[in-house]
Amino acid sequence: MHLHDPAHAFVPYPDTPVESAATGPLSDLRFAAKDLFDVAGYPTGGGSPILLAMSGIKTHTAPAVQALLDAGAHFVGKTVTDELAFSMTGNNAHFGAPINGAAKDRITGGSSSGSASAVSSGLCDFALGSDTGGSVRAPANHCGLYGIRPTHGRISLERVLDLAPSLDTCGWFARDIGTFARVADVLLGVDAKPLPAKARLLWPKDVWAMLSAPVKEALAAPSDRVQSVLGQAAPFDQLALESWDAMYWSFRYIQGRESWLTDGPMIERFAPPLGPGVAERFAWSREVTDAQVNSARAFRIAFREKLATLLGDDGVLLMPTMPDIAPLRSAAESTLEDYRNDSIRMLCGAGLSGFPQLSMPLAQRDGAPLGLSLLGPAGSDCSLVMLAEQIAA
Incomplete structure (x- = not known):
């Protein structure tokens, strides 16, 4: 599917057709999903060779992805994520660093690096990412995109790899607000308590x-x-x-403990070679x-x-x-x-x-x-x- 991937945004999985609805509000749009989201016919690697080896081919699709397919959007592939989604640079020691389509000499930011790269490089119209500590907002800033971290729990993270569940959210990127808003209609529904006309x-x-x-x-x-x-x-x-120090450390302690509960057992069992930054963060998290x-x-x-x-x-x-x-x-x-x-x-x-x-x-x-x-x-x-x-x- 991505023999032509000049941005190195996509994980080079074998091409597997993914069905979408023939008509729908997104039927003219192409999208990608960060490789934390299950898509039937593909493995879910999470930016980690060990997780990829353990994954197997998924038989069910994450509800967030399925909602987009049901709205007619066309799936074009799974995008590179920073290793175990525990980084904000966009550099994966095993899968490389996707290119920032808006500033090629600069990092994309992560961990939704491939998704931001694919959209900023014009390889798809929008892409799903996840945001725990900034993994949609940072790449959106860096790559000239609209990006949202939704209210926690607003969009389903079922069949999506965890990092720190009480902080994890599902967001997305688009180059223009029109496309971004159309995706919002599908993924967010309506606000139970909208802001008044004059916020x-x-x-x-x-x-x-x-x-x-x-x-x-x-x-x-x-x-x-x-x-x-x-x-x-x-x-x-x-x-x-x-x-801000108190804010920073409170966030880090919660993220650290939860990320170690999520990935610590795998790290202790297999001792995988973790990339720079990621290795140190998990070692620190273990001691919280x-x-x-x-x-x-x-x-x-x-x-x-x-x-x-x-x-x-x-x-x-x-x-x-x-x-x-x-x-x-x-x-x-x-x-x-x-x-x-x-x-x-x-x-x-x-x-x-x-x-x-x-x-x-x-x-x-x-x-x-x-x-x-x-x-x-x-x-x-x-x-x-x-x-x-x-x-x-």
């Missing part, structure tokens, strides 16, 4: 303070554009509960203590309550998606790890709260894309897509 836009000063001057400058005009459409954003001092996890879970509940109170039923945060444009492909592993840690501070608010965040490709710096995000109350996913449509128009 309250909020400006978290502590998030914006994390940016360097050149990044702030690049986001200034796009931010003004959003406010000209949605209304002036009301500034407030602190989104973080306690501090019960006390650290219990404290982090209590912190998460408190932060979720704080954010729910702040947003109410009508509040939306306007914030940068990532600290900067994508690092260069040539960057050292230590540079990428530092960037990842900075990024987690910016990304962990949606992860800890479980609230939806949509990244829009509205800015550029040094010729590379830069995203701007809307983060809304739990269950406001469709409303955020509608706001993004208004901004794009």
Whole structure:
């Protein structure tokens, strides 16, 4: 299916036909799925040679993929993921690094690297990814795409490989808001509690303070554009509960414990050679203590309550998606790890709260894309897509 894959976005599985409905709201669109999602006729490798060897050919398709097939979308293949989805660079030691179609000298970001690569390179119209700590939002920022981390639990993750189940979500990418919104209609349904016609836009000063001057400058005009459409954003001092360090470590402890519960038994049994960064993260995760996890879970509940109170039923945060444009492909592993840690501070608010965040490709710096995000109350996913449509128009 992908003999011609100049972006190295797809896992080179043997071509297996996948049936889709003859007609439907997505019947003119082609899509790909991250290789965490089961698709009947294919194995599910999770970016890991060991998991691929253990997988066997799947006989059932993940409900999220099936919903797209039932809507008439045409499946074109499974995309490369960072190893065990536990990375944010887009470099897989075993399957390579997909190409960023919007900035070829820069990383795609991960772990939904192949999906973002395939869409940004024009090899399909949209693609499914997953977002635990930023694995849709980071590549969307880096590759000039619309991307969403939905409300936790909103889209089924049945027959999808876990990383950290209380943080894992199913998202997707598209180059244009029209395509993105059509997929939203199929995967999200309707909001139980939509935002009112006039949402309250909020400006978290502590998030914006994390940016360097050149990044702030690049986001200034796009931010003004959003406010000209949605209304002036009301500034407030602190989104973080306690501090960004407290936010960062609470997220890391929960993700670490759950990822070790998910993949630790396989790692201990087979001792697979894990790629750089991934190996260290799993080794660290193994040592997370019960006390650290219990404290982090209590912190998460408190932060979720704080954010729910702040947003109410009508509040939306306007914030940068990532600290900067994508690092260069040539960057050292230590540079990428530092960037990842900075990024987690910016990304962990949606992860800890479980609230939806949509990244829009509205800015550029040094010729590379830069995203701007809307983060809304739990269950406001469709409303955020509608706001993004208004901004794009």
